[in-house]
Amino acid sequence: MANILGIVGSARRWGNSELMVRQVLQGARADGYAAQMIRLTDLRLESCTGCMRCVIGGKPCPIDDDMAWLVDTVQAADALVLAAPTYFLGPAAVVKLVLDRLLMVSAGMDSQVLPMRPAVTIITAGLADWRGVSLPYLNALVATFGFHPIESLNAIAPGPGEVLLDDSLMAQALAAGKRLGRGELDPAPAPDGVCPFCRCDSFVLKGDQAVCPICGKEATIQQSDDGAFRLRFDAADATEHRWTPEALYEHMESWVRATGPRFMARRSEIKSRRQPYRAMEVSWLCPPSEA
Numbered sequence: 001m002a003n004i005l006g007i008v009g010s011a012r013r014w015g016n017s018e019l020m021v022r023q024v025l026q027g028a029r030a031d032g033y034a035a036q037m038i039r040l041t042d043l044r045l046e047s048c049t050g051c052m053r054c055v056i057g058g059k060p061c062p063i064d065d066d067m068a069w070l071v072d073t074v075q076a077a078d079a080l081v082l083a084a085p086t087y088f089l090g091p092a093a094v095v096k097l098v099l100d101r102l103l104m105v106s107a108g109m110d111s112q113v114l115p116m117r118p119a120v121t122i123i124t125a126g127l128a129d130w131r132g133v134s135l136p137y138l139n140a141l142v143a144t145f146g147f148h149p150i151e152s153l154n155a156i157a158p159g160p161g162e163v164l165l166d167d168s169l170m171a172q173a174l175a176a177g178k179r180l181g182r183g184e185l186d187p188a189p190a191p192d193g194v195c196p197f198c199r200c201d202s203f204v205l206k207g208d209q210a211v212c213p214i215c216g217k218e219a220t221i222q223q224s225d226d227g228a229f230r231l232r233f234d235a236a237d238a239t240e241h242r243w244t245p246e247a248l249y250e251h252m253e254s255w256v257r258a259t260g261p262r263f264m265a266r267r268s269e270i271k272s273r274r275q276p277y278r279a280m281e282v283s284w285l286c287p288p289s290e291a
Contacts, residue, residue: 004033009084011041016124016163017083024081027177042093056260061104079180086125089132119147128157136200136214143243151176152199215241217285
């Protein structure tokens with residue numbers, strides 16, 4: 001039986017994020033999926049230390065925590081649903097922590113391209129205008145794991161459990177789960193002015209092009225007769241973004257792994273240039289708990 005994994009990026013039990021994951025799982029289970037759940041804050045996850053061992057020589061991450069287990073568990077799933085709350089214009093910190101640690105997957109990456117698997121992402125926020133970049137970050141996370149977001153939902157509900165009062169939203173989540181259960185891979189249409197892959201709505205302007213800073217997709221900036229500006233994404237370039245399996249492998253191989261030899265070649269020069277800074281006398285401040 002196929003397995004769908006639900007990931008909750010919130011410490012609040014029975015909060016909006018957990019309820020949205022459960023609603024998606026309800027839809028998927030209707031089509032025969034087995035469901036399992038993980039709460040990221042229940043895991044022992046440490047921050048990346050920047051040691052570069054996964055980059056230099058492709059060695060396993062030396063941090064002894066639950067991250068390797070999380071990677072293996074996610075990779076074993078046939079479909080994924082991820083939900084997290086928005087805190088100050090971005091997702092809960094544990095989501096970014098996991099994303100920062102995913103350089104460790106480069107140590108085991110080879111040229112084999114895994115089959116595409118579907119994912120649903122959901123952010124919860126109190127105010128729509130304060131959702132920030134939460135949804136693009138969730139889509140970047142599932143894409144780095146090798147999943148393709150087919151539905152990306154904004155759940156606007158400030159109080160714990162208030163998503164249950166939004167019948168339309170809950171219906172969307174249930175339908176998204178059914179799409180997961182059917183193994184669909186076609187993404188839902190994106191609103192105007194929104195990146196069709198990661199759902200980012202902030203862009204870097206380059207001439208008459210708008211570039212998504214999260215996935216690198218480009219759109220042409222067009223002005224209509226009524227003076228309004230719109231973004232046109234080329235439908236033929238639907239797979240042209242940095243999160244395709246091929247593009248991600250190319251990035252890991254040509255840039256991330258190549259960083260190690262480049263660094264080692266100039267390590268002695270860097271060490272020499274660092275000496276004046278080592279000689280600086282600077283006092284480190286410590287909180288009372290560390291005194």
